[in-house]
Amino acid sequence: MNERSSPTLIPDTARAGEAAILNAALEAFGDKGFYGASMRDVARGAKTSLSNLYNYFPSKSDLLAAVLRMANDELLNRIQQAVRGAGRRQADRLSAAVRAHVGFVVDHQVASLVALSEIRYLTGAARKRVVAARDSTQGIYEELVAAGATAGEFRTPYPDDAARNIVSMVSAISTWYRPGGRLSAEELGNQHARFALALLEATPG
Amino acid sequence: MNERSSPTLIPDTARAGEAAILNAALEAFGDKGFYGASMRDVARGAKTSLSNLYNYFPSKSDLLAAVLRMANDELLNRIQQAVRGAGRRQADRLSAAVRAHVGFVVDHQVASLVALSEIRYLTGAARKRVVAARDSTQGIYEELVAAGATAGEFRTPYPDDAARNIVSMVSAISTWYRPGGRLSAEELGNQHARFALALLEATPG
Amino acid sequence: MNERSSPTLIPDTARAGEAAILNAALEAFGDKGFYGASMRDVARGAKTSLSNLYNYFPSKSDLLAAVLRMANDELLNRIQQAVRGAGRRQADRLSAAVRAHVGFVVDHQVASLVALSEIRYLTGAARKRVVAARDSTQGIYEELVAAGATAGEFRTPYPDDAARNIVSMVSAISTWYRPGGRLSAEELGNQHARFALALLEATPG
Amino acid sequence: MNERSSPTLIPDTARAGEAAILNAALEAFGDKGFYGASMRDVARGAKTSLSNLYNYFPSKSDLLAAVLRMANDELLNRIQQAVRGAGRRQADRLSAAVRAHVGFVVDHQVASLVALSEIRYLTGAARKRVVAARDSTQGIYEELVAAGATAGEFRTPYPDDAARNIVSMVSAISTWYRPGGRLSAEELGNQHARFALALLEATPG
DNA sequence: TATGAATGAGTGTTCATTCAT
DNA sequence: GATGAATGAACACTCATTCAT
DSSP: OOTTOOOOSSOTTSOHHHHHHHHHHHHHHHHHHHHHSOHHHHHHHHTSOHHHHTTTOSSHHHHHHHHHHHHHHHHHHHHHHHHHTSOSSHHHHHHHHHHHHHHHHHHTHHHHHHHHHSGGGOOHHHHHHHHHHHHHHHHHHHHHHHHHHHTTSBOOSOHHHHHHHHHHHHHHHHHHOOTTSSSOHHHHHHHHHHHHHHHTTBOOO | OOTTOOOOSSOTTSOTTHHHHHHHHHHHHHHHHHHHSOHHHHHHHHTSOTGGGGGTOSSHHHHHHHHHHHHHHHHHHHHHHHHHTSOSSHHHHHHHHHHHHHHHHHHTHHHHHHHHHSGGGOOHHHHHHHHHHHHHHHHHHHHHHHHHHHTTSBOOSOHHHHHHHHHHHHHHHHHHOOTTSSSOHHHHHHHHHHHHHHHTTBOOO | OOTTOOOOSSOTTOOTTHHHHHHHHHHHHHHHHHHHSOHHHHHHHHTSOTGGGGGTOSSHHHHHHHHHHHHHHHHHHHHHHHHHTSOSSHHHHHHHHHHHHHHHHHHTHHHHHHHHHSGGGOOHHHHHHHHHHHHHHHHHHHHHHHHHHHTTSBOOSOHHHHHHHHHHHHHHHHHHOOTTSSSOHHHHHHHHHHHHHHHTTBOOO | OOTTOOOOSSOTTSOHHHHHHHHHHHHHHHHHHHHHSOHHHHHHHHTSOHHHHTTTOSSHHHHHHHHHHHHHHHHHHHHHHHHHTSOSSHHHHHHHHHHHHHHHHHHTHHHHHHHHHSGGGOOHHHHHHHHHHHHHHHHHHHHHHHHHHHTTSBOOSOHHHHHHHHHHHHHHHHHHOOTTSSSOHHHHHHHHHHHHHHHTTBOOO
């Protein structure tokens, strides 16, 4: 049973060619960045013509937005599911969230990296939507931390800032992680769960 | 005495127009990213002609490299000086490093952001040099953490990873900090020093 | 009886979707010119798909040709009918022609404008046919003028050139006319009939 | 002495490459229309590179605007000079204006054609300026006609509309004139001067 | 009849860079 | 040290048109 397979980010509702384009875009943006990657790169990766891209996405920006939205949706799903499946102590729930988050970053490293670094190239409504999605993720952490603080499990005087730093730490994994490295994905998850609890100055369980 | 004035990054040894160009490049890269900013943007910001840029820097990449190198030099200097001026306990030394680091990020937010996000667009020798400089900074933290671990001050089982996460947290400040926000620069420094010690599972001082 | 209603240009023989396409094409070409308007614009205006246009017209040029042919047919019909219904004096016949011509331009301003300005973008057989149709209209004027000159009603030494200038004047109405302007359509017709007779140096009736 | 040589439209103040570009643009726009002509066509005609065009004109629209402005300036100059050099009777002054106008159209047929048909592709401030210039020309005619009407020389009941039609007739010459045709430029001028006076129902001189 | 997917050529424009002065 | 002119390559995007269904 493979608990952390790497399910594609692309939802089943997508049209035929759409998935190929989205995956190619993800790869291209991850490789060269949003500006550095050209629509021709994407088309080449998706094995279609440049102009055909525009039958699916009206602009390069929309393509980026779609990629980021999908990544954020999947991340949010994973974290929420993990939290729902965890015990009642907030420390456990937060640990589960961090492990799920790390799992996502490892499974979808490129998407995580793109989400971290290319969001700045969005503008207007697309940006707002993606920023909101990102804030949802952060919001989950803030709620968990707040609940834990109320329950006396976490003693940090800066709960919100600590929550943000947890996200920073986990997100940063996407910038240096290499599969087959010193730590397995699971170890990485446990490690960062411990970091998170330490940051929150959790009372020993 | 103004301990945290915002000294320019540009060294006095620079030629006449060089400083203006470097500052303009910093601003442009910060605004739009390396690819998004054009040499014309830089020229406009430096109030000189496009072609004159090439009398100072042989290429756009070299311009980015110069900016990053300066930023890293200044950061390294600040941290080293802070550590030298701190007490003998490793916790104190590390706190001093973090506070200096936060001070740099706040003083040179744009440069910090550029260093964080545009390094990927360097290649070849220039990249190597900048990466090495960045690793020097990280190395300081690793040494401090290792010394503290040896001394029994820090109990984290993951000293190197914790050191990296300290850098991640402090660097991330550049992505959200706004002057005049909830916390002053000094408070931000103290806060992150506490986060760092918590992360390291420091024994109470 | 409404003598100057705005009967559509599209003949009843047209297939189902054809009328919508032709009208959309007319509007699009009028708005942005032949090159400026795209087949997508036409499809949008006709509320059908881009590719469906090609079930009706084999090319954009053919679409333009069809529009222009229809406009010229209607114009020719109107003028011929008006002349047939007029008295025996050439001045009266010419006045009737001009008034009918002005009526057409006012009723179908966009079509008139397109016919005036987009004919240049036709090539080959399509162009020949449309130019011939336009020349037919001009031919009517030339005959009327020649007959009037022979009859001693018009004294201009340049009958053909005068005829062409009558057409120029009336056609130009399409470039500036706005419904609800200073002059009614009927006044405009009478006015230009007078201009035409003046141009021909007609002997006082 | 060459009274109607074809002095270039390009003023002496222009930079070196500018004249070549403007002339090439004039030719290209005349040949294929504004939309039909590409910047590559212009570059080819000006014997320079595509990108170099943008060192002189920031956009294709600006290039068109520059062409049209120059044409209108020259036309206005010619008419004004002609009127100044004419006698005191308004009929004479108007004849002079028409002859000068015809001379311009013949000398700069392409420019006249472009001014007549491509003005619609301008927008914003550029359009306003060119429209204003065109209206200046029309204004001269209106003043002459009004003065003649006051003096009892012209009896038309529609002085302004007649003035507009004079412009229409003369402008239309650009759409059909071919050098070496039936009429010389001078004859064409005299002919249209006669047409104009006839249109105005001028009292016999 | 009607559609969405697909394509290759072409669009205006911007790019980093070079060069003559 | 500084400039404006010049360039070739690349860019995102649109075009008219075709084709399978």
